[in-house]
Amino acid sequence: MLGRSEEPLATSYDLAMLDLDGVVYVGGEAVSGAPEHLAAAREAGMRLAFITNNASRPPGRVAEHLRELGIAAEETDVVTSAQAAARVLADRLGRGARVVLLGASGLETALAEEGLVPVLVGDDDAKAVVTGYGPDVLWRDIMRAAVRVREGLWWVASNTDMTIPTAYGVAPGHGVLVETIRAFSGVDPVVAGKPERPLLDETIRRVGGDRPLMVGDRLDTDIEGATKVGIDSLLVLTGVTGLAELVAARPEERPTYVAADLAGLHEAHPAPEAAEQGASLGGWTAGVASGRLTVEGDGSADDWWRVVASASWQYLDAGGEPVDVDGVEPPLP
Template structure:
């Protein structure tokens, strides 16, 4: 029985999960098609409008409409609209699509702190520079509320991890001493909105970043499926606090087709793990056992410890081979 048989919808992250720098991650599109489940695409990337995201998904072979996309820029506008009426002046650091969403919600979008905006909203835009950050800083210093679409410090690209919105937000925090309200993941709202839109009762959240995708879905009370194709790798998993620990651990989305028991943290691949003072000893292992099988074996033990282990000590040739790439 496949893991997919237990659920009626997939709540899918995009960057690092479905694609990387616009290139489909191997197995992702195939798995989406074969799942037969309703899918909602939930992204913290605020640089694109929902219709642009849907078009990009269709470009890699995924049949998706803009109604099946939720972005953190949408979430930020919704958050701002809860506290500020139509006609409120807002200063936006972000793309034109973000500004369009604010206008559609009834806000008056301005370009300068001199226009006395009541709200500053900041989302990812590769064109954001010193001048825009300064206007935001001046407006916040003047009393404007501060909302960030998300606090992702990095953004997965084909060449590696690029600067994310959270890193740009950090510059404004440094200049003002004001931390923004964050609208996107790890807040649970986007997941809850997605489930409501789909009418799902048994959703499974899929993502690659523990402190956004997994933490946000955990906060919403949904089971989580973590893939090792993006940001958070073995070290992050070993050190993850309880709220960031996924239900299932996978190499990539193809593993959604596996049996649920195979994907849970626990001894597998012939490996054994035990505590030795503050370390974990990983021993034995079948010939051909995989790195992710070793990781699931270790995580069951590591997550039962009061503090993360200091070292993972391989005690066999198989364990040595399986852990070789964990720290790269």
């Protein structure tokens, strides 16, 4: 069920749409090897777009952070869910429309760039409300906005991420606020960020590319988003997805390619050979015995992940339950 590429992905595709946290950096540090792998991808002719569901920071600040990590990036290389949300609003309402803003500076900047007018929640002439992560958003404004949404004010949400990484650990993300307003109002917002398509569409529009590849670490946002848009995807295992998550992936969450890290951009990607009870590739054979995953052989770490994914998804689709991976340890890259 994985794809096959006889050429390195950096030459098979002309645009890499790169998620940030867990792919390019983790916390405040670059993922090991990421600056070098990305520079090599550019040298191979691949365009790079850095995309994020985080609507709080303007693109210029994101690009500055990337440069501090040794990664070449300009403001125009960064596309955020705030920009995608502003595009959704402008396409429907037109320039000059007044929009209630519940969010941070990244969302305010994106609205202004599209000619929209950010206003306070009590503005009677507002045509919509847009929400995004903002640590300084007041509860009284959230309450007023929720009432206005229930009364019919059009609502666009930058994303529905339930968590956000912080210096003090994983914290509630904007998705928690979305669920609060949704539960109160009974209204579903238009969502701009992954896994919905506006952010990926906006990235292609801004950066260009005829053969885009989504590169991410999250199955339920990055990979599912690529599936919804109908483009290929590369899952890297430097972020939140581990063995337990991979073997339980729903069909829409399954990547085209799997690699341990961004070095996978510079490799051909063979597909495992399916067997009656598993898959084999490059010296590895994976199967399922009494509901438990078994892996035998030797070879590259990437091929290990490929046979495990193929055998596990075959088992999941046949029986409806994920394979037991207790005691199975992936090889080191």
